[in-house]
Amino acid sequence: MIVTENISKSFGKQKVLDDLNLTIEEGKITVIIGKSGAGKSVLLKHLIGLLKPDSGKIIFQDKDITRVSDKELKNIRLNFGVLFQDAALFDSLTVFENVAFPVIEHKLLKDRKKLKELVKETLSLVELENIEDKMPSELSGGMRKRVGLARAIITKPKIIFFDEPTTGLDPITSMSIAKLIKQMQEKLKTTCFIISHDLSLTFKIADRIGFLHNGRIMEFGDRHSIKNSKNPIVIEFLESYYTGEENEQQKS
Numbered sequence: 001m002i003v004t005e006n007i008s009k010s011f012g013k014q015k016v017l018d019d020l021n022l023t024i025e026e027g028k029i030t031v032i033i034g035k036s037g038a039g040k041s042v043l044l045k046h047l048i049g050l051l052k053p054d055s056g057k058i059i060f061q062d063k064d065i066t067r068v069s070d071k072e073l074k075n076i077r078l079n080f081g082v083l084f085q086d087a088a089l090f091d092s093l094t095v096f097e098n099v100a101f102p103v104i105e106h107k108l109l110k111d112r113k114k115l116k117e118l119v120k121e122t123l124s125l126v127e128l129e130n131i132e133d134k135m136p137s138e139l140s141g142g143m144r145k146r147v148g149l150a151r152a153i154i155t156k157p158k159i160i161f162f163d164e165p166t167t168g169l170d171p172i173t174s175m176s177i178a179k180l181i182k183q184m185q186e187k188l189k190t191t192c193f194i195i196s197h198d199l200s201l202t203f204k205i206a207d208r209i210g211f212l213h214n215g216r217i218m219e220f221g222d223r224h225s226i227k228n229s230k231n232p233i234v235i236e237f238l239e240s241y242y243t244g245e246e247n248e249q250q251k252s
């Protein structure tokens with residue numbers, strides 16, 4: 001579980017997070033939605049320790065991760081897997097080397113044969129087979145996301161953070177990634193934190209949905225409660241998405 005307590009963050013005069021409180025429950029999929037520029041990526045970067053708040057706490061395993069040493073933060077990050085928006089694969093490394101990277105970097109397994117088996121097993125969890133020798137440039141967008149997901153889960157992290165997991169994918173591939181996240185989460189019982197524009201994904205897999213607005217989580221609840229929110233700002237956001245205005249806004 002991660003709990004943020006009153007985190008605030010400004011860039012110059014712009015206050016992006018404003019006393020934000022959020023609880024990410026263990027073993028659940030939490031999705032944060034909100035308009036473009038609402039601060040979803042800034043929130044995610046705080047949770048994984050890439051940004052520090054101006055004030056407030058982020059509690060993980062009884063520790064405030066905003067106040068730990070760099071060494072401690074590195075150890076804490078071993079509990080985290082991150083799937084970045086563009087999958088962030090290393091283009092000069094093979095799929096095998098990409099997926100094995102966190103294991104090699106943290107010296108978690110030295111036996112080459114066991115590492116090969118682990119990479120194979122992890123790739124099969126994301127429904128990929130026999131692509132270890134391929135280069136990222138040879139893969140489709142959906143396959144790159146899957147490889148990125150395999151790399152994020154190979155160390156069996158307690159929490160996986162997803163930055164817009166379906167951006168840039170067609171609706172069918174997006175749905176297959178959404179299904180895969182759900183299946184993987186059910187199999188590994190991992191806690192998942194997702195920021196997304198994709199309401200189809202959100203309403204398909206989220207256990208908890210948070211609506212970020214004006215630097216705060218304005219509405220938080222399960223799929224049913226968000227869909228039936230009486231808050232006019234939430235209603236407007238959901239309606240604009242379905243009428244395409246929000247999508248148009250993303251493109252501009």
Ligand SMILES: Nc1ncnc2c1ncn2[C@@H]1O[C@H](COP(=O)(O)OP(=O)(O)OP(=O)(O)O)[C@@H](O)[C@H]1O
Nearest residue numbers: 011014016034035036037038039040041042043197
């Ligand atoms: N390092 C930074 N320096 C200055 N301003 C920043 C920085 N990072 C983010 N911002 C600003 O914070 C605001 C929130 O940005 P953020 O990327 O978190 O929004 P978002 O909700 O993720 O948007 P989108 O859905 O379009 O990705 C934006 O106005 C952005 O310009």
